[in-house]
Amino acid sequence: MLKAKANIIKGLILIAIGLISIIVVFGRMPVSKIFIDGYKVESSFYSVDAYNSSGSRIFSLSPLDDYYYSGKAKEHLEDKLVASGNGNFLSQAVLSFTNLFFGKTKLIWNTKGRNSKGFSTVTYSINSIGKGIRITREIRLEHVSPTAIGQSVVICSDCMVTDNRNRIYFNGDSLNDYLINAAFLLKKTPMILGENQSFPNDISKIRIIGRDGKEKMEIPVVSGEAIYLQEKWHLLEFRVGAGKQAVSQTIYIKR
Amino acid sequence: MLIDFFAGLSFYIIPYLTGRFFTKKIFQAWVIGAFWWFILYFTIHAILGILKINSFSLVIRDLAVGISILSIFNIGYSCLRKGLKIDFKKLPIGVFLLGFTSVIYFLVWNRNTPYPLELNWDIYEHITLADLISQGKLSFFTSQISDTFTFNSYSPLFGILLSLPKIMFQRNLLGIYWWLGYWHYFLTALASYLIAQRVFRDRFLAIMAVIVSSLVFESVEVYTSLFLIPQTLVALITILVALEVKEYKKISLLITALVIFLMHYIVGPLCLLVLAVLYLAPRLPITLNFLNRMIILGALAFIASLGLNFVGRWSTLAIEEASHFDFSLAKKAGFVLDWYGFFLIFVLIGFLNILKNRNFFQKIVLILALFVSAVSFAPFSYFLKFYVLGHYLTNLIIVAGIGALVADFSFLSRTFSALWLTAVLLIVFYKNQIVYKEPLHFGNYVTQISKEEINASDWLASYNKGNSFLVSDPSTQYILEAVSGVNSQGGVYMNLRTRKTLEAINESYNSGLIKEKLLSIKDVIASDNAVGRKVLFAVGGRYFAWQRLPAYQKESTFYNIWSPRAISHNDKAYVNFLKNSQGFRLLYENSQIAIFKVL
Numbered sequence: 050m051l052k053a054k055a056n057i058i059k060g061l062i063l064i065a066i067g068l069i070s071i072i073v074v075f076g077r078m079p080v081s082k083i084f085i086d087g088y089k090v091e092s093s094f095y096s097v098d099a100y101n102s103s104g105s106r107i108f109s110l111s112p113l114d115d116y117y118y119s120g121k122a123k124e125h126l127e128d129k130l131v132a133s134g135n136g137n138f139l140s141q142a143v144l145s146f147t148n149l150f151f152g153k154t155k156l157i158w159n160t161k162g163r164n165s166k167g168f169s170t171v172t173y174s175i176n177s178i179g180k181g182i183r184i185t186r187e188i189r190l191e192h193v194s195p196t197a198i199g200q201s202v203v204i205c206s207d208c209m210v211t212d213n214r215n216r217i218y219f220n221g222d223s224l225n226d227y228l229i230n231a232a233f234l235l236k237k238t239p240m241i242l243g244e245n246q247s248f249p250n251d252i253s254k255i256r257i258i259g260r261d262g263k264e265k266m267e268i269p270v271v272s273g274e275a276i277y278l279q280e281k282w283h284l285l286e287f288r289v290g291a292g293k294q295a296v297s298q299t300i301y302i303k304r
Numbered sequence: 305m306l307i308d309f310f311a312g313l314s315f316y317i318i319p320y321l322t323g324r325f326f327t328k329k330i331f332q333a334w335v336i337g338a339f340w341w342f343i344l345y346f347t348i349h350a351i352l353g354i355l356k357i358n359s360f361s362l363v364i365r366d367l368a369v370g371i372s373i374l375s376i377f378n379i380g381y382s383c384l385r386k387g388l389k390i391d392f393k394k395l396p397i398g399v400f401l402l403g404f405t406s407v408i409y410f411l412v413w414n415r416n417t418p419y420p421l422e423l424n425w426d427i428y429e430h431i432t433l434a435d436l437i438s439q440g441k442l443s444f445f446t447s448q449i450s451d452t453f454t455f456n457s458y459s460p461l462f463g464i465l466l467s468l469p470k471i472m473f474q475r476n477l478l479g480i481y482w483w484l485g486y487w488h489y490f491l492t493a494l495a496s497y498l499i500a501q502r503v504f505r506d507r508f509l510a511i512m513a514v515i516v517s518s519l520v521f522e523s524v525e526v527y528t529s530l531f532l533i534p535q536t537l538v539a540l541i542t543i544l545v546a547l548e549v550k551e552y553k554k555i556s557l558l559i560t561a562l563v564i565f566l567m568h569y570i571v572g573p574l575c576l577l578v579l580a581v582l583y584l585a586p587r588l589p590i591t592l593n594f595l596n597r598m599i600i601l602g603a604l605a606f607i608a609s610l611g612l613n614f615v616g617r618w619s620t621l622a623i624e625e626a627s628h629f630d631f632s633l634a635k636k637a638g639f640v641l642d643w644y645g646f647f648l649i650f651v652l653i654g655f656l657n658i659l660k661n662r663n664f665f666q667k668i669v670l671i672l673a674l675f676v677s678a679v680s681f682a683p684f685s686y687f688l689k690f691y692v693l694g695h696y697l698t699n700l701i702i703v704a705g706i707g708a709l710v711a712d713f714s715f716l717s718r719t720f721s722a723l724w725l726t727a728v729l730l731i732v733f734y735k736n737q738i739v740y741k742e743p744l745h746f747g748n749y750v751t752q753i754s755k756e757e758i759n760a761s762d763w764l765a766s767y768n769k770g771n772s773f774l775v776s777d778p779s780t781q782y783i784l785e786a787v788s789g790v791n792s793q794g795g796v797y798m799n800l801r802t803r804k805t806l807e808a809i810n811e812s813y814n815s816g817l818i819k820e821k822l823l824s825i826k827d828v829i830a831s832d833n834a835v836g837r838k839v840l841f842a843v844g845g846r847y848f849a850w851q852r853l854p855a856y857q858k859e860s861t862f863y864n865i866w867s868p869r870a871i872s873h874n875d876k877a878y879v880n881f882l883k884n885s886q887g888f889r890l891l892y893e894n895s896q897i898a899i900f901k902v903l
Binding site: 052055056059060062063064066067069070071073074075077078079082084086087089105145149207259260261263 | 638641642644645646647649650709710712713717721724725727728729731732734735738739742745746747748872873874
């Protein structure tokens with residue numbers, strides 16, 4: 050009887066050692082990077098960056114680039130980033146577990162910062178979907194009820210913005226020979242936009258291409274979304290009404 | 305692939321067949337054979353040098369074939385005379401060992417690293433060394449064979465053994481190494497089984513030792529089970545010799561000691577100390593009480609070693625790289641958690657169990673485990689390397705701890721316990737290897753070398769007439785030199801002068817300056833600067849990525865571009881500039897590398 054009891058205790062010790070090992074493993078799993086079809090999405094202190102297989106950055110996301118709109122005011126979600134991380138220990142362990150065993154690829158990047166109205170927290174959830182990623186921003190702003198959110202994507206410095214109607218976009222007042230020539234070489238129709246002028250509303254996809262015309266990524270346009278370009282910052286803004294605290298966008302990375 | 309499989313086996317078989325003339329014991333025969341090949345290489349090299357005959361490779365091949373055929377006849381004759389004895393009782397464990405290690409190695413470790421891609425960064429310097437040795441370039445000092453070696457931490461013994469498959473099969477060693485990695489992994493599991501069987505006399509615990517050994521991978525600096533390099537081979541030899549060291553004759557002991565020392569000048573002496581303890585212990589009037597006191601002393605030494613980490617950290621070598629291999633105690637604790645999960649708690653259980661039992665051999669193993677760990681975790685740069693031996697010893701104590709818990713379990717409970725612990729360790733290993741491989745993702749592969757780099761190397765090998773000299777970033781040089789055989793200045797261990805020369809041409813569009821700087825780069829070994837040499841400049845994704853590193857990283861041997869890189873659109877402009885420059889002629893190009901001849 051005593052021996053049986055001792056064996057039960059020993060068995061429980063074995064189970065406990067195993068469980069603690071598993072918790073240690075998942076607690077120490079690197080959760081700041083995910084790999085999708087040969088591409089890497091990685092969070093650092095200031096941003097989430099996506100890299101292609103040659104190690105070149107294709108785009109970045111950061112609350113320092115995202116906007117909120119309230120009345121006539123337009124401001125960055127965070128002017129100063131105070132802290133950022135990849136969730137708490139428990140969420141990291143759960144994330145590691147689901148990524149490992151259920152083949153999911155998810156990255157969480159939570160930030161805390163300040164803007165002129167007070168503190169703000171923005172949590173970016175990046176989920177792999179097929180050959181793309183879905184980015185969801187969960188936003189909590191102190192003392193502000195935003196009417197719209199500008200989801201910004203900072204694209205690669207040598208990239209250009211086109212759409213599904215074969216147009217290529219530049220900032221400026223008028224077309225010059227250089228832009229016309231660049232568009233001609235890529236067999237695209239050049240379009241000029243002011244920084245506060247939205248893209249035409251007949252487009253369903255934004256395509257980001259390299260100088261060689263090779264497509265790097267595609268961003269589907271959701272109905273009701275207004276898109277703006279700030280070429281000098283390589284920034285594309287997808288503005289949506291803020292009826293809820295979370296807004297999402299999808300990006301397909303091309304091979 | 306199939307030829308490389310057999311060529312890989314010859315790394316083990318040729319020395320064994322050679323040593324088989326002297327003894328029938330398998331591991332002893334291999335060690336004696338390895339020693340004889342070391343002597344033979346130097347002897348033949350000296351004789352051919354005196355006679356001024358340039359056919360080193362041919363002589364070695366004929367000798368290896370002759371010795372192997374004779375030895376096979378000798379074994380066959382012996383079997384005919386005494387009859388062939390096969391112990392079928394050992395078949396199931398053999399099948400288990402092969403099956404378990406194959407599943408882990410090929411389906412987990414090498415899942416995204418198909419033949420002949422690699423995950424072991426060290427192999428390229430060994431391939432370069434073996435390649436040069438096979439051409440008859442031999443010296444007792446590796447630094448005099450190739451300037452890839454800046455420090456003589458081992459003799460060319462490992463390179464000599466690696467050159468045997470190269471000479472016999474006339475194949476590139478990259479594919480052979482892919483298979484050698486598995487055979488080394490298998491042999492570490494086998495050694496763990498045999499030593500555990502000897503220590504515990506319990507098949508269940510011996511099987512647990514295989515599982516623990518296969519799934520505990522020291523993924524920083526140590527690499528016992530998954531990488532075949534001199535430090536891991538010397539530890540493996542030590543464990544296999546330890547099984548029968550009591551029965552060794554003096555001459556065999558002497559040869560074994562020489563082989564262990566020649567295999568690694570740093571880890572080797574520690575291995576010899578361990579063997580000396582195992583050899584002398586049964587011959588000395590040692591009491592249980594004495595052993596228990598030694599265990600306490602070992603534990604105190606281990607605690608003192610950990611405590612010393614709070615006092616300071618010291619560099620053992622006056623080289624820049626050493627500072628990066630001098631880890632804080634917190635980092636080392638992190639490594640241990642990554643390697644073992646929470647399984648180290650079994651060490652404590654095993655420690656207490658061995659302390660209170662009356663088994664001499666188990667107590668000696670515990671003492672050795674404690675002292676080796678004390679040395680390994682001391683705050684000196686590179687000392688973690690000593691844990692290559694600790695892998696086997698600590699795993700035995702872990703198994704002792706598991707044994708203490710399951711000792712009174714029924715067969716069924718033991719089986720469930722083994723399955724549970726295996727599943728947990730598999731998770732630990734899976735996560736551990738994910739972290740190790742993280743910087744090595746390239747396209748759909750996880751690798752340090754790409755197929756395009758292999759293609760470029762194959763082209764280089766066909767182009768080289770013995771007077772080509774390659775210049776690129778350290779990683780590209782290291783890999784291309786190994787696979788193609790084209791010489792470079794130091795490979796990844798490029799000296800500071802060359803690093804600064806390359807830094808000076810970063811983003812330069814002055815073709816005259818680039819040409820002048822490239823032509824000024826010289827091999828450290830004067831005789832390697834061939835008359836009428838052709839300087840080849842390889843620019844690729846790695847080169848541009850390396851040039852983008854900050855200067856202090858470019859001047860360090862520690863920071864490298866570990867995984868392949870494609871040439872980006874922006875970098876293509878520089879390749880095009882070189883194509884259109886007068887001093888350069890494009891010889892070869894693919895999506896990752898362009899090779900120019902400097903005119």
